Amino acid sequence: MAVSNTNNNNSSNSKFILALDDEIDIVTLIEQSLQNYEYSIFAFTDPVLALDHFNSNFKDCSLIISDIRMPGMTGYDFVKKVKRIKTEVKVILMTAFEINDIELDRCLPDIKIDFFLQKPFSIQQLKYMVEKTLQLKV
Amino acid sequence: MEQGIVITGSRNDILEHINQAEYGAHYLLIHPGLRVLREIYSSYVKTQLQHKNEIVFILPHYETADSVRKVLSEGFGAEPNRINIRKYENEGSLIIIDSIKGHFGSDDLTTFVKQLVKKAEGSGKKGVSMFADGGSFFHFKKLQELVEHEMSMPSKFDMNLKRFCVLDRKDFDILEEEQRQKLVKHHGKGLTVVKSE
Numbered sequence: 263m264a265v266s267n268t269n270n271n272n273s274s275n276s277k278f279i280l281a282l283d284d285e286i287d288i289v290t291l292i293e294q295s296l297q298n299y300e301y302s303i304f305a306f307t308d309p310v311l312a313l314d315h316f317n318s319n320f321k322d323c324s325l326i327i328s329d330i331r332m333p334g335m336t337g338y339d340f341v342k343k344v345k346r347i348k349t350e351v352k353v354i355l356m357t358a359f360e361i362n363d364i365e366l367d368r369c370l371p372d373i374k375i376d377f378f379l380q381k382p383f384s385i386q387q388l389k390y391m392v393e394k395t396l397q398l399k400v
Numbered sequence: 401m402e403q404g405i406v407i408t409g410s411r412n413d414i415l416e417h418i419n420q421a422e423y424g425a426h427y428l429l430i431h432p433g434l435r436v437l438r439e440i441y442s443s444y445v446k447t448q449l450q451h452k453n454e455i456v457f458i459l460p461h462y463e464t465a466d467s468v469r470k471v472l473s474e475g476f477g478a479e480p481n482r483i484n485i486r487k488y489e490n491e492g493s494l495i496i497i498d499s500i501k502g503h504f505g506s507d508d509l510t511t512f513v514k515q516l517v518k519k520a521e522g523s524g525k526k527g528v529s530m531f532a533d534g535g536s537f538f539h540f541k542k543l544q545e546l547v548e549h550e551m552s553m554p555s556k557f558d559m560n561l562k563r564f565c566v567l568d569r570k571d572f573d574i575l576e577e578e579q580r581q582k583l584v585k586h587h588g589k590g591l592t593v594v595k596s597e
Contacts, residue, residue, distance in 0.1 A: 284433070284434065284462065331461065331535070331539065332462070333433075333462060333538070333569075333570040333571045334568070334570030334573070334574065335570075336538075358463070358464045358466075358467065359464060359498070
C-alpha cells in the first residue's frame with residue numbers, strides 16, 4: 263500500500279525521500295515529521311509498490327529510509343534492488359531489533375548503509391539522521 | 401484423520417476456529433498483516449491465560465517481544481484485551497521469544513516445547529498454546545527449510561499442545577505452489593484471514 267505522497271512546493275530540495283515500513287503508524291510518523299521540515303516524502307508500507315515507485319522516479323530520489331523486517335521483501339533485499347538501480351542513493355535502515363553484524367555482512371555484502379536508526383526513535387533523532395545522511399558525500 | 405482443510409474467513413471467523421482448537425491441533429494461520437494478527441492473538445491469549453489455565457508461547461517475527469508485551473498489556477483493536485503481562489511472565493505462563501532466536505538459536509525448539517508441555521502438566525496447567533511466526537525462515541531465505549521443519553512435525557500432536565504456525569500472506573505468496581500445497585495439506589487446518597475493507 264502506498265501511504266501518500268507529500269511533495270512540498272516550498273521544499274529547498276527538489277529531490278524526495280522514500281520511506282518504507284510495513285507498519286503504517288511508523289511510516290506515517292516519518293512522513294508527517296519530515297513533512298514538517300519541508301522534505302518531500304513518498305511513504306509506503308508495501309516494498310513492491312515502493313520499488314515500483316523508485317524504479318520510475320529514481321533520478322529524483324536522494325534517500326531511502328527502510329525498515330528491515332518486512333513480509334514479502336526484507337529491507338536488505340529492498341536496498342539491494344534500489345542500489346542496483348541507483349548506486350549512489352543514500353540509505354538509512356531502521357529496526358526495533360538488535361542489529362547483528364554477522365547477519366548484516368551476510369545479507370548486505372558490499373552494500374553501503376549510511377546509517378542505522380534504532381526504533382523507537384524521536385522526531386529529533388530522525389531529523390538529525392536525515393540531515394547528516396543528506397550531507398554525506400557520495 | 402482429516403487434515404489439510406482450508407478455511408477462509410474474516411478475523412472473527414478465524415478467531416472462532418482458533419478458539420475451538422483442541423489439544424493436538426497443528427494449524428496454519430495465514431493473515432493479511434500485523435494489525436489483524438495482533439487482534440487475533442491479543443484476544444486468544446487473554447482467554448487462554450485467564451480462563452483456560454494454559455501456558456502461552458509466542459514467537460513473533462515482525463514485531464519485538466516488547467511490542468507483543470505492549471499489545472497484550474495495553475489491549476488492541478476495537479475490544480481491548482488488557483493482560484497483566486508481568487504476572488503471567490513471572491509465573492511462567494507466558495513466554496515470548498523472538499522467532500529468529502526460537503527457530504535459529506542454539507536451543508532446540510522442539511525439545512523446548514515438549515518440556516513446556518510437561519511443565520504445564522506438572523504445574524496444574526491444562527497445556528500449551530503456541531503462536532510461531534515463520535517469518536524468520538523468509539528473513540534468511542530458508543524457504544525449503546521451513547517446509548521441511550513443518551513436515552518434521554506431526555499434523556496432529558499427541559500431547560497437550562495447540563500450535564498455530566503463523567505466516568503473513570505476503571510471505572506465503574513467495575513460496576512455490578508445491579511448497580504452499582505441502583504446507584496447507586500437512587496442517588490440520590489452514591486458516592486464512594481475508595483482509596477486511
